[in-house]
Amino acid sequence: MSRIGIDVGGTNTDAVLVEGGKVLAAVKSPTTADVSDGVRQALADLLAAAGPIPAAGRIEAVMIGTTHFTNAVIERRSLDRVAALRIGLPANAGLPPFIGWPEDLAPVARGRVHMVQGGHEYDGRRLVPLDRKAVRDEARRIADSGLRSVAITSCFSPLTDECEREAADIILEEVPKARITLSSAIGRIGLLERENAALLNAALQSLARRTTEAFVAALRDSGIAAPLFMTQNDGTIVQSAVAEREPVYCFASGPTNSMRGAAFLSGIERALVVDVGGTTSDVGAIERGFPRQANAAVEIGGVRTLFRMPDLTSIGLGGGTEITDGGRRIGPGSVGFRLPQKALIFGGDTLTATDIAVAAGRLDLGDRVRLAGLSPALVAASLERMEHMITEAVDRMRTDATPLPLLAVGGGSFLVPDRMEGISDVVRVEHHAVANAVGAAIAQVSGEVDRIFTGIDREAALEAARSEAARRALDAGAEEAGLQTLEVEDIPIAYLPGNARRVRVRVIGEIRSAGVAVPA
Amino acid sequence: MRSLPRLLETDELDFLATGAWILGTGGGGSPYASHLGVRRFYDEGGRITLIDPDELAEDDLVAVVSTMGAPLVFQERMTDAAFAVKPVRAMEDYLGRSFRAVMTVEVGGCNAFQPLLVAAASGLPVVDADAMGRAYPEAQMQSFSIAGLKMYPHAVSDVRDNDVIIARASGWHEMERVRRKVCTEFGSVATTCQAPRTGAEIKRFAVLRTLSQAISLGKEVHRARGAHEDPVEATIRAASGKRLFAGKVIDVQRQTTEGFLRGTLQLDGMEGDAGARFDVAFQNEFTIAWRDGAVTATTPDLICVLDSISGEAIGTESLRFGQRVTVVALPSPAIHRSPEGLAHVGPRAFGYDVDFRSVFEATQGGRA
Structure with a gap:
């Protein structure tokens, strides 16, 4: 079985055909204004270059990495206006959603801003009870406003997403067509940075949907029936139907795919990687074949975020x-x-x-x-x-x-x-x-957990994190057999009582071939 | 010599954030969120008045404020104006008296903005002074403690409707233990209004004009960056400091014990310092430095680690292998160099059995 990896960069669209660990064909074509035209061209060139060997039907999967969503944020275009709901009053009232955003971006993305009582403490206690009535009132105002992209952020939600989920249920009752981003699904501890990532994610909903639909159409037009996956910041892939809900996870897929491709092509799993392009060079590090993750805030288009991104120097x-x-x-x-x-x-x-x-x-x-x-x-x-x-x-x-x-x-x-x-x-x-396209073609599926555990011992905390990460990997389309734990990191938090520790676990696996839904 | 009250300008908030982070000497917490909160107040047309300590009457009562707690919790529960002013109101109720002005406990790090947040909520002027001239890890290291002033009453507030007044304490250490317990109960973040100080006490025992020092320091760094000059050199010039070492981080050891981040930083010399080695130890903040094994600088001299290119101060939590840094010393406030001061914040207060010898001894007297 073969896979096609495509990297849609700012200048070139690269495509490779990989089978049994070998690159059978590689092509480069210019990126087009409508990115799916470039993909269509790249697929035509690739299939021509590969000759008759891989019938289009033998292609198991197509993986696309794209900088399209990052560029939309940087260029302030094609963004949805977002209804931002913050849960956590009486805390942080003076620092409302969109605070600190660049002046030319906030007005483009800000639809509504509302804050309600609720949220949690670092040890999982309720800060104050969730004000369900206030959520419902705001949901009705969102319905009236016509906004459909919603971002919900609750205090300490990486610990427990209870308030965010409760609020999302209420909003869906009032606004059935809402596309809701929960900050707990995106980011880590660090409320403003996590919320910013969630707001960007919500602002990209329409563009992400249009883009993945165009990619799926490009595949269909090329006679390829294989499912489409999108590559993510951590070097793994998700089904396009999932990716279109979480476009921020595609932000750094370009440099990530280069690093992964370099590791794969060289057979070296622990190294530094330099990718020298036309205008800039990116330097990163790979450990066990995956890019090292950034632990500090990363700015995207002037917005400070903290979520799964590779550690890069440009x-x-x-x-x-x-x-x-x-x-x-x-x-x-x-x-x-x-x-x-x-x-x-x-x-x-x-x-x-x-x-x-x-x-x-x-x-x-x-x-x-x-x-x-x-x-x-x-x-x-x-x-x-x-x-x-x-x-x-x-x-x-x-x-x-x-x-x-x-x-x-x-x-x-x-x-x-x-x-x-x-x-x-x-x-x-x-x-x-074409290391980036190779990196896309070889990508696997992953699940990650990053959470503070209190009141249980280290082994129990690690085990809880591991099984949750595995469940997330399966949800993302991984094959259960052969799941492996890629990363375990636990840091005792001495400032906090109750044996508190922050645990981060990442589990990866191969794509589950049967049962993967081909997005319509 | 009385200067007039003046309004802080918008640009000065950015300068204060940069300067206060440098004076944090590796600790004190990032001013990022508090700075954003004050910026928002300014964006909406608010303004804050800075007054010189000399403008205070002898019996004027001043609120001394801070945020305390676990840095990790600060990332989810930040201090805004309403939270910062809460213990000030509780203290006024307790005393049955209103404050004339507000000042910070420490100018180093996020607490530089604490009185500005209180000012945003209350309209009180901010006194151009603090009780450390920098950041230090423990409450008894402030100048009011060194001067032997009483440490009560002390208000500790939760963001919810919980306020605690510690009416009396038998000593600074006892006060510290009790308020930490209260803070933990509130979710490991609390705002405080510490023992009120009179104008007379501030003029005599506070570290004076430290906010304006932080602002001019930050301003000079911003100016140097804008002019593509060396911002490290600008820091040294603006704060009458001294360059100790330039090198590359080759090792960082960290452990959290007793609620403190303790550790050491090891540097390999570059350029003029090539071939030499430099070590710096920290307890939240940088405390002592060795060049090739010999003690070269200790607290209370301020030891700052700056990014060699951007001049940005680097916190003890963000040090990592490979960073190019320049270590500089800045002069300490005079009160820290007195015998009582050294007993509280000298090298022995941090467990190093060496005498303090300022790197500025031969050249100048340090800050007044």
């Missing part, structure tokens, strides 16, 4: 980066996707990082005669500066002094030097330019 250096000031200034400008017109080696007028690499003999591309005017000193100096930028970014992502291999992928990875301090080996792999 620098403004890529193949299209402009070199100025006699080689002393690297970027931050980049010719980006116009490299084939702008770079000196292609007859353009802009000195780019790619020109320097060609001049230094790193790469054979274009017409190097056009570089005859570059002084060797300038080439050497700018190359050294670029290597220094990469070396610094890579070094920052290390968590201890143990030397690790570095996997270099992406179209601009020729800028990565072969030797670096603290790096045991710089590894370059075949198909590195």
Whole structure:
């Protein structure tokens, strides 16, 4: 059985066909304004490149990773207006939903804001009883307002989602067509950051639905009957019907898929990864083949969030980066996707990082005669500066002094030097330019729990977290046999009484082949 | 020499957030949420008055306020204006007297904004002073304790309709134990209005003009960032500090014991410090530093760890391997360098059997 992995980036849509751990075909095509056209084109090119070997019917699954939802937030477009319901008065009244949002984004996404009594304490006690009448009154006002995207956030809901679920039931009674995001399903401890993630998720509901429907149509038009999965920030996948409810989980799937693909193509499961694109480079770390998770707040389009995101460092250096000031200034400008017109080696007028690499003999591309005017000193100096930028970014992502291999992928990875301090080996792999699509194709299904347990011992807490994570993985479409625990992390919380500990567990498994509903 | 009351400007709130976080010396809690709350008050047209301690009459009564509790709980239950003012109202009821102004216990970290939140809810002016000049982990480390003032009555409030007045306590440690119990019962977060202070006591025993110091420190860092200058250098210049070491974090050890975050940070020298090693120990805040094994700085000198590029202060909870940091020392308030002060906050108060020798001794006298 084969799988197709597709990465819809800002510039290119990459697609690969993977079977039995081998890349059978790989193609790149430009991303289109309507992203599904690009997918349709990529699928046509891929099936043509693969020849008659995989009948479209033998394709087991199609996995798509897309930056489309992130871009919508960054560009402030195609967003729904959201009804925000906060549960937790009398606490936090002075910090209502959307506080701290950029001035050009809040008005686009803010439909209604309402706060009611309720919520919990860190130990699971009720803060105050949920004001069900206030929830119902607000639900009626939402119904009258015409808003349908709703985000509900309750104090300490990662501990118990009881209040959020109760409120959601009431809203559905009054607004049967509401699409409700519960913050407890998205984020972690940290009320404002979790609520922000839930608000973004609610704002993306219509776009996510339209986008997944367009992807499903693109598959159908290409004669592929396989189910569609979307890749997520943690390197795993969910059925598209689930993904369209939780688009924020797709935010960082691009860099995540690159890291996963690099690990898979190299067979190395613990390493640092650098993905050098046209304008920027992303550096991350993989542990047991999965990206290390960020533990700090991550800003998306100026909104502070805290949920499942990879730990990344980005620098403004890529193949299209402009070199100025006699080689002393690297970027931050980049010719980006116009490299084939702008770079000196292609007859353009802009000195780019790619020109320097060609001049230094790193790469054979274009017409190097056009570089005859570059002084060797300038080439050497700018190359050294670029290597220094990469070396610094890579070094920052290390968590201890143990030397690790570095996997270099992406179209601009020729800028990565072969030797670096603290790096045991710089590894370059075949198909590195489509590592992201490969990462999508090989992704598995997961379930995660991140919760504070009190009043029970460590073993009981770990076991409770593990079985809840397994249940979530099964709900997400995993095969029960072969489920494995990928990550267990528990931190005693000394500030809190009652043997409190925060436990985070992640369980992964292969896609359940039978019984996976093909979204209509 | 009396200066006039003045309104804090919107920009100054951002500067205060940056400056207070630096003066937190690794602890004190992030000012993020409290800053947002005050910003919102300003966005809606509210304004807050800052007064110089000299403007207080000798018998003016001032509320000394803070948020206390577990940092993890602060992430879900934040302090807003209504919560911050609650113990102040409870204390006024108890005393049968109104406050003339409000001030913070510690300028380092989130509590720099506590009196501003109270001001937003009450209209009281904020006194340009605090009782630490920084952040410290224990209540008896404040200047009023060092001066031997009484620590009661003390109001502790829950966000719900629960207020506790601790009418008397036999000592600062006893007070600390009782109020921690109350705080735990309230869900490990509470706002306080500590023993009221008179204008005379503040002028004599508080650490004066620390809010404006934090604001000018933050302003200089923002200016340097905007001008693409070195913000670490700007911090040192603005606070008359001293660069101790520049390096890379190669190890962080942390443990939480007795409700404190204790640990050590180990740095490998870079640039001018290449080849040298630097260690810093912390108990919520940074307390002592060694260069190549020899003690080089101790509390009460302020030891701050800054990101070498952005100049942003790094909290003891967010240190991690690979960060490029510059350690700087800032001068301590004079009261901390007195014999009584050193008994409360000198290296021995944190379990290090060494004498305090300020890194500024040879050059200058520190802050007044």
